[in-house]
Amino acid sequence: MRNRALEIPNTEEAVKEVIAFKDATWNWLTDSQMWMTILFAGIRIITIFLLTRLIIKIVYKVIDRSLTRQGNNRLNLNPRRFVTVGELLKNMTSFVCNFIMILIVLGEFDFKIGPLIASAGVLGLAIGFGAQSLVKDVITGFFIILEDQFAVGDVIQTGAFKGTVEMIGIRTTRIISQTGEVFILPNGSISTVTNYSVSNALAVVDLPIKNERTLDDTMQLIKEALVNVHEKNRNMISAPNVLGIQSLNTSEYVIRIVAECLPNTKGEIESQIQMGVKQALEHEESRLQAELDKMQAEEAIAAEASREGETGNGA
Known part of the structure; x- marks a missing residue:
């Protein structure tokens, strides 16, 4: 009987606690003020999210139009540069806007944003002091891409x-x-x-010529050779120009040749100019040697005929 007497109060207390919990739950579920606060907070959060997405899209379009306008104003356009810059600016915009959105949403849930921002600032300073070279590399890389x-x-x-x-x-x-x-x-x-790839290059060739060769004949020969070199090479923007004698000494004189060419083709053009002039000089020397040999052969034949004539007259 005593145990039953003890169980009755415990049961009554449990029933009271259940009823109290039910009443509290019901009051919480039927609290119109709370639900109005949650509703308005949800509306504000959704509005903040939509506004963030709208701002990001607007900034994306501004970035695309600015880069397109910059690209149209440039002749030497590398599309990959503008794609890289555009993606970098878009990523930064998305990060900043989303970070601000998260802070505003936390403020809607009564989080204290001030200490959070202060903590983020302290963390940023710590990272900045601890990785100065890394920060310098990143900032320099950004400006290398941005400034093209x-x-x-x-x-x-x-x-x-x-x-x-x-x-x-x-x-x-x-x-x-x-x-x-x-x-x-x-x-x-x-x-x-x-x-070396932004603007046209200037190929410069200095040709040493022996003093035995006359200046006028050499200049004429070089100009003819350069015409052939220019016709065979598409990397030359204009025909090579013979500037004249660059230096002079007792054994030789140096003639300078310049030619405007496409970027990164300077070495190739200089080599082809030297090869073309060298071949022209060799061909000229071969021609002169052939004429000399022919003349010597004719003189030898004439001398031989003269000797035979003298021998016949003597007989």
């Missing part, structure tokens, strides 16, 4: 490194030399760049 300093496929020289750009990254740039070496350079170390 060079692109993949360009022949450049930075410091002691010269070659063709194979890859431009945010942190590093990879260059391949003419002999096959691969240079991987941190963007932060690229201070000065010489780009």
Whole structure:
């Protein structure tokens, strides 16, 4: 009987707790003020999300139009540069807008944004001080792409490194030399760049000629040879120009030849000019030697005939 007497109050307390929990749940479910707050908060969050997406799309279109306008104003256009810059700017825009959206949404849930921003600032300073070289490489790489300093496929020289750009990254740039070496350079170390692929090149050839050859004949021969070289080479923009004597000494004089050519073809054009002039000189020497041999043969025949005539008269 005593146990039953103890169980009755416990049962009554449990029933009261269940009823209290039911009443609390019902009051919570029927709290119109709370549901209105949740509804308006949800509407604000959805509005913030939609506005963020709209702002991102608008900025994307502005970026695309700006890059298209810049591309139309340039003659030497490399589409990959503008694609890279566009994607980079779009990624930055998306990151910044989404970060701001997350902060505003957290504010709707009564999170204190001030300490969060302060913590993010402290973390950013710590990362900045701990990885200064990395930050420098990233910033320099961004401006290399943004300012269109060079692109993949360009022949450049930075410091002691010269070659063709194979890859431009945010942190590093990879260059391949003419002999096959691969240079991987941190963007932060690229201070000065010489780009050989932006504008036309000027091939310069200095030809040493022996003083035994007359100037007028040599100039005429070189000009004729250069006409043939220009006709066979499409990389020359204009016909080579003979500037005249560059230097002079007791044994030879040097004639300078210049020719405007396409980018990265300077060495090829100079080699072809030298080969063309050399072949013309050899052909001229062969012709002169043949004429000399012919003249000597004729003189020998004439001398032989003269000797035979003298012998006949003596007999």
